[in-house]
Amino acid sequence: MIQNDIIRLIVIEESANEAEVIFRNLRKARYPIRPRHVEDDEDLQEALSNKQEWDLIISVPQVGDLTVAQVCEMVSKSKRDIPVIVLADNNKKLFELLNAGATQVLPSDNEACLALVVGRELKNLAERRQYQQLEQVYQSTQKQNKMLLDSSRDAIAYVHEGVLIYANASYLKMFAYTSMEELDALPIMDLVTPNNQEKFKDFLREYMTTEMSEERQIELYGVKSNEQRFKLKMAVSQAIYDSKPRIQLIIHDQSWKNRDPSTGLFNGQHFLELLEEALVNARETQTRSVLFYIALDNFNRIKEQLGVGGTEPVIKNLAKVIKHISEEGGLARFSESVFTLLMTDEDGQKYARAGDIADKICNAVEESVTELENQSVVSTCSIGITRVLAAADSPQDMLNEGRAACQNAQEKGGNSFKVYEVVIQKDKQYSIQLAKLIETAIEENRLSLLYQPIVGLHGETQEFFEVLLRMVDSEGQTVPNPDLFQAAEKANLSISLDKWIIQEAINISAEHEKNGRQTYFFIKLSAQSIRDEKMIEYIGKQLNSTQLAGGNLIFEIRESIAQEQIKLTNTFINQLNKLKCKSALEHFGSALNFDTILKHLPVDYVKIDASYSKGGLLGQPENQQALEDIVKKAREFGKQLIAVSVEDADSLAVLWSSEVNLVQGNYIQEPLLMPEFDFEAD
Known part of the structure; x- marks a missing residue:
């Protein structure tokens, strides 16, 4: 807060004339104030209850029944950062006033002292507000970084003292793990073949003792949870994760492709790229797209019935069925039992017909029968529909909307579709949802x-x-x-x-x-x-x-x-x-x-x-x-x-x-x- 900013001031004083003296003194010191005179606790409560942002309170020790302790308590309950400066005739009650919560206690007859302290408190207040803004930006950045890590095509992990503390979905998939819980606190050496562990130890030891440790790469053989070995190239660098220094590992799998090997559809990582491109188009050219989130309703039952490996023929068959209806869009097998479809919607007609398209997919999946050696398998699906709008926060934001609408359809019995409806809530996403x-x-x-x-x-x-x-x-x-x-x-x-x-x-x-x-x-x-x-x-x-x-x-x-x-x-x-x-x-x-x-x-x-x-x-x-x-x-x-x-x-x-x-x-x-x-x- 600089001295040219409007200062929104509350003065608690029994006499309006005395309050005016304080106003004049501050204006004389060239403070541009927008003051309000408060005479009792009801006035103060009303001032703190409205949406007005206050910068400073100047008060005498007591006005009627209203004491400094009560003032400080009301400010605290309002959840506002407002310094309270008390003007006292003597310093006998200095400890009592400070203990009650007063920021500063000053002699009431010292104009120069008041102007000086007001300047310092406003400067401190401005620094605190700036810190809060930076903290909000930092938390938002951390969240975005985590989302980027989770959706990255590269396999990324963080290590502390030789132990894995985080691995993204690509890293888990590369080493054939299903969740971070399986990798939590696992020594990084356990993911390297025994004959490569000494080589990796020497590499890390040399890297950590080098003063200017820039990113370095090493080629190794990794080992998956099923004991399968594969060649990898690992980039090692220093980074910050959870606000602390860590070692970052990025592994570029040379066998990575954009397609799901089982169905031939796009895989989930590539679909996120398509979704990000659609978001850029919405922002730069106002070209919207429609996202369909398609989840099989009874997949867990099918998996129990056929086993993990036995579900692949069912997935392959349903992928062909859905692709036949949605050839003009980008179809992906996003996860084990979820398909995602993205359609460009230049004239708004795709969104207008989205319900019809979803209905056709639901009917086609329901009518399809996968014939296996010993049995026939049928399934249904639920579909969530949302639009790729310029106001969206990220690709993950749009996926979450599609997933939420799909879950809503499943909760109502499944084998149907639901169009996502924006819900306005006073939370961190309020501005985005409103946009x-x-x-x-x-x-x-x-x-x-x-x-x-x-x-x-x-x-x-x-x-x-x-x-x-x-x-x-x-x-x-x-x-x-x-x-x-x-x-x-x-x-x-x-x-x-x-x-x-x-x-x-x-x-x-x-x-x-x-x-x-x-x-x-x-x-x-x-x-x-x-x-x-x-x-x-x-x-x-x-x-x-x-x-x-x-x-x-x-x-x-x-x-x-x-x-x-x-x-x-x-x-x-x-x-x-x-x-x-x-x-x-x-x-x-x-x-x-x-x-x-x-x-x-x-x-x-x-x-x-x-x-x-x-x-x-x-x-x-x-x-x-x-x-x-x-x-x-x-x-x-x-x-x-x-x-x-x-x-x-x-x-x-x-x-x-x-x-x-x-x-x-x-x-x-x-x-x-x-x-x-x-x-x-x-």
Whole structure:
């Protein structure tokens, strides 16, 4: 946290005047604060309960019944990292206050000391937050690395003090083991033929005593669990596994091929490569694919009946049956009793027919009979269907979806198929699952618009509405807008959402105009849309196709986005002006030196940041003064002013006297399903 960042501050003080003294002292020390005065435990609980992120608490030892110990306990229960600085008249209770959980205890009359300690605590807080972010990135990387190891075609293992501590699936398969439990704590020498063990010991000893130990290779004969010997080339290097130094072994099996030797289909490792290529295509060219996860329902019973070796003729026969139906796709024997099928879906028709394809496979498998020497074997299968979307996290992510849908079909009796449905849960996968919903929202008709009126304070009667996006999940529950747009930003889907909103708004406004009604829509734009060179062209085409005047649209740009890329934003606004469209700067006043941005951007409207009016203006003289400054600056540049998040009549009166032009908020009218509002009502 640097000193130019907005500091969100809670001050616990009995007197509002005393709290104001602290505010002035910190501003005097050039700290850009966004303060809140708290007088009791209910105020503090309310502040900690909302979604606002707080950076610092400054408190006196006790306000009424509220003590520092209670403050620290409430902060702890909120699960937030908020330093608590206590201002005390003397140091007699220093130990007691620190023991209660206070971060620092300072003399209440020392301004310089307070400014210094605030700076240090904010710096420490910033370092802790950065550490938490890095820890999250590290854990995510560890997870991804583990997934890559598990799905790697190369046989990879890690050794500590001569003992195997991890081996991936390829390594297990190469040495004919079925699980890591069989290899756990097994000396690495046991996987090398006896006559090669001394050679391997000398190699490792020399490698470990070399100061600059780069990757080295050795050729050996390995031994499988069934005593079968085979030649291998092993690459040895130093690596980190589970956050500790280990020896990494990578074995390149010269006999490795892309095909399953029994069925001639692709093997599982190659299918993962195909799946990864499909994911790249979805991200780069928006070409989706359909994944079918096909599992035999009664394979365990067949294996008990025929033995492990006896199942291969059944698998071979069913592989031919499935391949006959799915010749246009990439079919693989993914594991012992699981087939996977990948079909490119350029026009969406494969997904539309996926149920029919799965049904044919189920029927063909059920009707097929494998004739063995002494008996006939029949089976059924269950199929999970999912799409390869650009928002997917990894190939394993898509396989997990297909497997989950397949298991759902089996739980319902088997011999059927199930299409995977995205389930939104507040966990580590929340953003990814939400992005998948966004990617398919338009075709599944889960998007709609809401309309919030923007009303004139001084006789203006134009029908202004802000259009707000609404999306529901597969169960019809509304997705919170902040989560929606954050997920879209991460998955590079913001432009698609913006285009849908623009098209809908233009169509509705054009329809109104045909019926003799003039409506004006404020439309928010993402940073991705402003950077997109084709966005202006898209807006122009939509206007031309409906013959709508550009002046009916006002495009909103966040102040933070504009400040970061003033030149780009200026060019974008000038291009909008050529289409006769108007522009607005939203969240105005949230950044430092906010007035300077008006010198560079020819916007028509300024939407004042919600923090100035939210919660009421009447009892907040500081916000009123800030509001006057904003109005004055905007007036100097000839801008129309809009106050948002207006929640009470008193704030409305303050805004009217401040000469704000337009107001918006739930007090005026909550968002509507249709753009219908009486703008001429008193």
